[in-house]
Amino acid sequence: xxxxxxxxxxxxxxxxxxxxxxxxxxxxxxxxxLNSAIxxxxxxxxxxxxxxxxxxxxxxxxxxxxxxxxxxxPKGHAFSKRELxxxxxxEGFLNSPWQACASPEFVGNxxxxxxxxxxxxxxxxxxxxxxxxxxxxxxxxxxxxxxxxGSESRMVKLIGEIFTIDDNPEVINxxxxxxxxxxxxxxxxxSAIPSEIYQASKxxxxxxxxxxxxxxxxxxxxxxxxxxxxxxxxLNLSHTGIQEFPQSICKLKHLRYLDLSHTRIExxxxxxxxxxxxxxxxxxxxxxxxxxxxxxxxxxLEYLTFAGAYLTQMPREVSRLSKLxxxxxxxxxxxxxxxxxxxxxxxxxIIENLGSGTNGKQANLMGKKNIAHxxxxxxxxxxxxxxxxxxxxxxxxxxxxxxxxxxxxxSSFGGSKFPTWMSTSIHLPNLVYITLxxxxxxxxxxxxxxxxxxxxxxxxxxxxxxxxGKEFYQGNEEASxxxxxxxxxxxxxxxxxxxxxxxxxxxxxxTSTSSFSxxxxxxxxxxxxxxxxxxxFHLSKIYNFQLS
Numbered sequence: 001x002x003x004x005x006x007x008x009x010x011x012x013x014x015x016x017x018x019x020x021x022x023x024x025x026x027x028x029x030x031x032x033x034l035n036s037a038i039x040x041x042x043x044x045x046x047x048x049x050x051x052x053x054x055x056x057x058x059x060x061x062x063x064x065x066x067x068x069x070x071x072x073x074p075k076g077h078a079f080s081k082r083e084l085x086x087x088x089x090x091e092g093f094l095n096s097p098w099q100a101c102a103s104p105e106f107v108g109n110x111x112x113x114x115x116x117x118x119x120x121x122x123x124x125x126x127x128x129x130x131x132x133x134x135x136x137x138x139x140x141x142x143x144x145x146x147x148x149x150g151s152e153s154r155m156v157k158l159i160g161e162i163f164t165i166d167d168n169p170e171v172i173n174x175x176x177x178x179x180x181x182x183x184x185x186x187x188x189x190x191s192a193i194p195s196e197i198y199q200a201s202k203x204x205x206x207x208x209x210x211x212x213x214x215x216x217x218x219x220x221x222x223x224x225x226x227x228x229x230x231x232x233x234x235l236n237l238s239h240t241g242i243q244e245f246p247q248s249i250c251k252l253k254h255l256r257y258l259d260l261s262h263t264r265i266e267x268x269x270x271x272x273x274x275x276x277x278x279x280x281x282x283x284x285x286x287x288x289x290x291x292x293x294x295x296x297x298x299x300x301l302e303y304l305t306f307a308g309a310y311l312t313q314m315p316r317e318v319s320r321l322s323k324l325x326x327x328x329x330x331x332x333x334x335x336x337x338x339x340x341x342x343x344x345x346x347x348x349x350i351i352e353n354l355g356s357g358t359n360g361k362q363a364n365l366m367g368k369k370n371i372a373h374x375x376x377x378x379x380x381x382x383x384x385x386x387x388x389x390x391x392x393x394x395x396x397x398x399x400x401x402x403x404x405x406x407x408x409x410x411s412s413f414g415g416s417k418f419p420t421w422m423s424t425s426i427h428l429p430n431l432v433y434i435t436l437x438x439x440x441x442x443x444x445x446x447x448x449x450x451x452x453x454x455x456x457x458x459x460x461x462x463x464x465x466x467x468x469g470k471e472f473y474q475g476n477e478e479a480s481x482x483x484x485x486x487x488x489x490x491x492x493x494x495x496x497x498x499x500x501x502x503x504x505x506x507x508x509x510x511t512s513t514s515s516f517s518x519x520x521x522x523x524x525x526x527x528x529x530x531x532x533x534x535x536x537f538h539l540s541k542i543y544n545f546q547l548s
Contacts, residue, residue, distance in 0.1 A: 360398030449486030
């Protein structure tokens with residue numbers, strides 16, 4: 001209580017100290033903080049800064065370096081966790097000696113978590129499954145980052161021809177010492193930047209920040225001259241007006257991170273594919289019409305994003321990029337066999353137009369242990385297309401994913417039955433989320449009741465289903481004696497547009513009362529032939545039941 005009272009009602013101070021003391025059980029450490037000279041400082045702001053500095057001093061050297069790097073962001077800027085970790089990785093900050101076997105992504109996540117838990121990051125936005133998407137820094141924390149970074153990392157604010165650097169214009173005279181630089185453009189018409197920046201010959205990071213799409217006139221001389229900084233590892237020109245590359249970009253042999261999202265770039269220079277060290281290439285929403293020539297030679301590429309670009313064709317021979325971990329884009333592909341050797345792919349994988357495939361095994365989904373979310377989209381079938389119905393079924397049987405999969409979506413599947421790998425926790429022990437949409441020819445549901453981790457299930461447009469029976473719970477006759485509860489983890493269930501569904505039977509086994517034990521929400525809509533009289537299972541424990 002003595003430490004709390006010394007915080008003087010300052011929330012940031014209290015939160016920072018709580019984070020610092022949380023993992024420390026030694027009484028002497030607590031007493032040293034209680035008796036610290038920081039409590040004698042005259043103003044609240046100085047006191048908070050000193051408390052933050054005290055917390056910073058307890059970080060490891062590697063985490064300190066990652067924190068000071070964040071001084072390149074403008075105050076109040078919401079930065080993506082994923083992109084910040086990739087920038088750290090490009091700078092070589094994530095080569096941890098104490099975790100020699102850990103991937104840089106894992107180390108980066110750990111460092112990010114430490115900074116978040118110690119209140120250096122705040123205002124985190126989370127995805128549906130609680131993973132952090134983005135954060136900000138408090139203004140005082142940002143001031144600390146600037147103080148710690150010294151002349152290595154700087155933020156330049158530019159309005160017309162007027163610029164400031166961390167509210168200290170004299171700093172620009174030390175540009176030769178800059179390693180990491182952020183450029184915040186606050187004007188729509190900027191044709192030049194401070195000439196001293198071109199003298200930053202040791203610069204490793206250059207990141208531009210613009211308040212709007214195609215935010216400023218960046219196709220001028222200054223953009224071309226940025227490419228002359230030969231030691232660059234991180235280059236972000238997103239939301240600038242850049243229209244074409246100078247040939248000098250091909251000389252950036254250390255470049256590992258390049259973001260050209262929402263720019264007017266249409267083509268790559270001829271020798272762009274010689275950037276062998278490039279790890280991350282972001283092309284979201286740009287005007288590119290084709291990928292670099294000989295892109296298969298970019299053997300270091302791990303993250304490729306081009307969603308929303310003008311591109312209509314997938315990169316040719318993408319299977320040669322064997323280090324790819326993240327691949328996000330749209331366009332016509334060359335067949336699922338291109339996925340065969342991309343076993344480092346992680347995150348979300350969407351495979352479209354599967355009706356044209358003939359051999360699902362060529363995708364080698366079982367070998368992709370880092371895929372957390374898989375979506376399989378098929379093309380539309382007419383009811384009498386029996387040959388393609390059979391082909392859909394065979395291909396689907398061969399698309400069994402790795403057991404690490406957490407989310408599965410299947411759309412417009414035309415087969416007559418779902419694959420057996422969907423119906424057992426042995427194959428999918430970690431699956432928590434399933435959506436089935438417009439699988440119009442399937443006459444029975446898979447035994448999803450066996451999936452012990454399943455929490456969310458949405459099924460829509462399965463119009464061939466007439467009855468939901470025992471096959472939905474534990475499956476065939478051999479499984480009927482299984483005493484495991486069906487759907488033990490399911491929290492939310494949606495059944496929509498089962499136009500021919502007439503009856504829904506409960507689990508007929510002796511343990512049937514334990515089925516759906518955690519279900520909180522049940523929606524049944526557009527099932528015109530079904531009434532509550534044909535629902536043969538308990539509804540009293542469901543908090544949110546909707547029948548329409």
